Amino acid sequence: MNDIPEMQVECTFGPNGAAFTIDDNLYPLDAIYGAAYLFIDRCYIYLSRPSEGKVEVHLKVKPDQSPIRNEDLSGEFCNELLNQTLRVRIGESTAKIREYYMARAFVSHPAQASIDALLAELDAEELEDDDLEISVPWEDDDE
Amino acid sequence: MMSEAILFSKHLYREEALEVAMEAYSGLASFRTDRKGDDILVFIQTFEASHEEQIRDAFCTHVLFETIVKYREATGAKL
Numbered sequence: 001m002n003d004i005p006e007m008q009v010e011c012t013f014g015p016n017g018a019a020f021t022i023d024d025n026l027y028p029l030d031a032i033y034g035a036a037y038l039f040i041d042r043c044y045i046y047l048s049r050p051s052e053g054k055v056e057v058h059l060k061v062k063p064d065q066s067p068i069r070n071e072d073l074s075g076e077f078c079n080e081l082l083n084q085t086l087r088v089r090i091g092e093s094t095a096k097i098r099e100y101y102m103a104r105a106f107v108s109h110p111a112q113a114s115i116d117a118l119l120a121e122l123d124a125e126e127l128e129d130d131d132l133e134i135s136v137p138w139e140d141d142d143e
Numbered sequence: 144m145m146s147e148a149i150l151f152s153k154h155l156y157r158e159e160a161l162e163v164a165m166e167a168y169s170g171l172a173s174f175r176t177d178r179k180g181d182d183i184l185v186f187i188q189t190f191e192a193s194h195e196e197q198i199r200d201a202f203c204t205h206v207l208f209e210t211i212v213k214y215r216e217a218t219g220a221k222l
Contacts, residue, residue, distance in 0.1 A: 046203040
């Protein structure tokens, strides 16, 4: 257990909230924004840049929110940061295939043809006889 | 009462977001800006000293919110 790497998020806690220093090579700015956005209704948030490649996040719970321990708040933020980072990485790695599917959907199948096919299918369903042969009052009048 | 300056890093905040936030808080405080390299220093003078800390915190959060909105608009996503 001696080879555990050093933690990449350094936290400091005080009476006015929590602060983290994050390496923006590990956590992209998009992910930091994503996590901050989710906390913006609960906390006051301020970002600073203490040095190149570092982002410091300052969190302070708003007075109208239920109190939470700074350690818990910072833990929640770090988890969300990881979640957002994963979302960004998956988004980047699947961008090409998503573009390919979209392009194929628009180019290979003209939209009007798809709509016509759906309408024809609906018409066919309406014209089919009722398998259960449930009598309908207006059909009795015709017979 | 003039509080200490708040530094908004150009790397993290958008200048137009700062302008929108200053406009939004113009009824609560007056603002003066200065440059520090690429970054922007904002001096806030709140009209009511008793709410100074809360207004500062809320202002910083508002600038971040506007920055995120503008960042996402620029990258094609909508909130």
